[in-house]
Amino acid sequence: MTDSTSLWTRSRHAAYAEITSVAMELFLEQGFEQTTIDQIAAAAGVSRRSFFRYFGTKEDIVLGSLASQGEMVRQALEAVPATVGPWEALRVALDAVEALDVDPESTLKIARMMYATPSLRARSIEKHLHWQSLLVPNIRTRLGSRSDSSSDPAADAIVAAAIACLDVAGELWMRSEGKEDLGRLYDRAIAAIRS
Numbered sequence: 001m002t003d004s005t006s007l008w009t010r011s012r013h014a015a016y017a018e019i020t021s022v023a024m025e026l027f028l029e030q031g032f033e034q035t036t037i038d039q040i041a042a043a044a045g046v047s048r049r050s051f052f053r054y055f056g057t058k059e060d061i062v063l064g065s066l067a068s069q070g071e072m073v074r075q076a077l078e079a080v081p082a083t084v085g086p087w088e089a090l091r092v093a094l095d096a097v098e099a100l101d102v103d104p105e106s107t108l109k110i111a112r113m114m115y116a117t118p119s120l121r122a123r124s125i126e127k128h129l130h131w132q133s134l135l136v137p138n139i140r141t142r143l144g145s146r147s148d149s150s151s152d153p154a155a156d157a158i159v160a161a162a163i164a165c166l167d168v169a170g171e172l173w174m175r176s177e178g179k180e181d182l183g184r185l186y187d188r189a190i191a192a193i194r195s
Contacts, residue, residue, distance in 0.1 A: 063124055111173070136156055
């Protein structure tokens with residue numbers, strides 16, 4: 001990596017972080033739907049065009065990390081020994097990337113906004129569908145299915161159910177004002193569907 005590439009990369013990360021920070025302040029102050037891309041760009045000191053170099057949509061500011069987190073869960077899942085069952089392996093992978101560990105103060109504000117905003121909920125579901133495509137092949141292998149077996153719904157159903165339980169746990173955690181333990185809520189949701 002050359003010094004100019006390194007400088008360019010650092011500058012890009014700094015701009016991304018600045019836009020994200022400014023946008024989150026505006027979202028929490030004014031509301032997600034009331035905040036416009038033009039307001040975010042102006043407050044961050046970038047053009048509207050520059051905004052779109054960093055983010056495809058306004059929703060990506062809030063949920064952008066979900067896509068990369070899905071890749072981290074996939075990598076963590078692949079590191080779990082193949083002898084570990086699918087449900088347990090998914091739980092280990094979520095723990096490995098600290099998906100169930102949250103900072104109550106900031107995460108609670110973001111969760112309230114996400115669960116109250118239809119476009120954010122829809123984008124969250126879309127990103128979770130991407131998670132599903134990343135995780136299903138590993139679960140299919142753990143079940144002893146051929147990796148290209150599209151006629152057996154077991155792996156898809158397990159991953160979809162685990163992701164739905166994560167979403168349910170997140171909403172219950174938000175409703176409890178962050179007082180409940182997210183990991184325990186997830187485990188209870190999983191236990192309910194497995195019983």
